[in-house]
Amino acid sequence: MRTKLMAVALGALGLFGSCAPAFAHHGNAAYDYEKTVVVKGVVTGYIWANPHVYLKVDAKDESGNVQHWLIEAQNPVAQANAGWSKSTFKPGDQVDLDVMPTKNGQPIGRFRNRIVINGEVFKGPGPR
Amino acid sequence: MSNRLMISAITWVGILLFVPVLFGQSAAPTSTEPHEKWNDVVPLNKSAYAGKKSGPAPKRDLSGVWDGTAEGGGAYEGAREYPEDGKPGHEPPYTPLGEQVLKTHKPGVGVRGVAVEIGNDPVNICDPQGFPRMELYELRTIEIAQTANQVLYLDQFNDNWRIIWTDGRELPKDPEPRWNGYSSGKWIDDYTFVAETVGMDDRTWLDNSGRPHSSDLRVEERFHRVSDDILELTVTIDDPQMYTKPWVAIDKIPLHRQPKGFDMREMTCAPSETLDYNSQIGARTATGGDWKGR
Numbered sequence: 001m002r003t004k005l006m007a008v009a010l011g012a013l014g015l016f017g018s019c020a021p022a023f024a025h026h027g028n029a030a031y032d033y034e035k036t037v038v039v040k041g042v043v044t045g046y047i048w049a050n051p052h053v054y055l056k057v058d059a060k061d062e063s064g065n066v067q068h069w070l071i072e073a074q075n076p077v078a079q080a081n082a083g084w085s086k087s088t089f090k091p092g093d094q095v096d097l098d099v100m101p102t103k104n105g106q107p108i109g110r111f112r113n114r115i116v117i118n119g120e121v122f123k124g125p126g127p128r
Numbered sequence: 129m130s131n132r133l134m135i136s137a138i139t140w141v142g143i144l145l146f147v148p149v150l151f152g153q154s155a156a157p158t159s160t161e162p163h164e165k166w167n168d169v170v171p172l173n174k175s176a177y178a179g180k181k182s183g184p185a186p187k188r189d190l191s192g193v194w195d196g197t198a199e200g201g202g203a204y205e206g207a208r209e210y211p212e213d214g215k216p217g218h219e220p221p222y223t224p225l226g227e228q229v230l231k232t233h234k235p236g237v238g239v240r241g242v243a244v245e246i247g248n249d250p251v252n253i254c255d256p257q258g259f260p261r262m263e264l265y266e267l268r269t270i271e272i273a274q275t276a277n278q279v280l281y282l283d284q285f286n287d288n289w290r291i292i293w294t295d296g297r298e299l300p301k302d303p304e305p306r307w308n309g310y311s312s313g314k315w316i317d318d319y320t321f322v323a324e325t326v327g328m329d330d331r332t333w334l335d336n337s338g339r340p341h342s343s344d345l346r347v348e349e350r351f352h353r354v355s356d357d358i359l360e361l362t363v364t365i366d367d368p369q370m371y372t373k374p375w376v377a378i379d380k381i382p383l384h385r386q387p388k389g390f391d392m393r394e395m396t397c398a399p400s401e402t403l404d405y406n407s408q409i410g411a412r413t414a415t416g417g418d419w420k421g422r
Contacts, residue, residue, distance in 0.1 A: 028241065030414065080167065
């Protein structure tokens with residue numbers, strides 16, 4: 001099952017991997033476009049608001065310590081056009097995400113296109 | 129019925145018939161396309177419009193909901209034809225003053241981009257982006273309506289609106305600054321409407337990469353109705369204080385007409401939401417630097 005899920009996830013990554021970077025209204029200078037980190041954890045909050053939608057995820061780091069991640073997308077209009085809604089995530093969801101991290105090492109990032117929610121690959125395109 | 133009553137009735141009918149003429153209004157048009165949805169969405173890719181047959185362009189008519197999302201209307205790194213990506217030919221023709229003012233603007237994008245927290249983009253604190261940044265930055269979904277003497281331009285991004293007067297009035301000579309300026313326009317042929325705008329507040333930026341403008345900025349918008357389904361827009365920047373010559377910031381971007389009844393989703397820049405975002409994310413992504421913004 002896990003292998004299958006990984007294959008689907010990698011397929012999705014390949015499908016969207018060639019897309020242009022997800023530019024943001026408020027700036028992209030703080031993010032490292034060259035890096036991708038995988039964040040696996042539990043959703044603790046989902047803020048569907050301007051200027052940017054963002055997700056709160058508790059995920060363990062390599063040492064087993066819980067990191068409180070904040071992962072941003074774009075504004076609700078752009079996300080709705082991309083197939084998201086105010087109920088795409090809910091607290092308690094298990095998520096597995098590819099994330100573009102910040103340059104300063106904070107547990108903050110930007111969605112890339114591989115999004116798995118409770119074991120299901122989210123089919124809506126990633127942030128634009 | 130008495131004669132007095134008959135005269136009174138005829139008078140009221142006359143008044144009711146005359147009022148719309150007096151105010152230059154025609155009867156509200158009705159849509160023949162049923163539409164049940166709210167919060168409509170637009171296609172992200174222009175392939176959604178490929179192969180679609182369109183009727184001929186109606187004469188002197190810009191009305192409808194138009195969208196530039198699929199054509200790259202969201203120009204995050206600066207004006208569509210001049211992104212601030214460091215590539216040759218993408219730098220507008222700055223005057224020395226233009227270069228000087230540019231250096232004081234710290235955007236979050238482009239080759240000069242800094243983290244939100246140490247930048248000074250007015251939009252980061254919900255200040256109005258103003259005109260023409262609303263077109264040079266986020267030309268996504270707009271609705272255009274026409275009255276007898278106005279073109280009404282309703283922009284989804286930040287729930288912004290403009291009035292372009294079509295009654296022939298001249299632009300003001302020494303205007304009190306406005307975020308969106310003063311606009312006057314006319315049809316130069318049955319399918320091309322040209323609007324001129326002056327009087328923009330020079331606290332605003334021209335685009336998302338912080339290109340400057342002065343109070344002398346003059347913007348020309350050229351709307352060309354190519355067909356029933358496509359409206360082409362060209363935007364030219366003319367500001368002798370900041371640029372040595374006029375430059376075309378948007379060159380014939382095709383805007384696609386959305387179905388009648390399209391319900392634009394609200395998009396308000398709420399200061400409390402922005403404060404939350406800036407404290408939760410913006411402040412914590414700052415990477416430092418020797419320049420400190422507001």
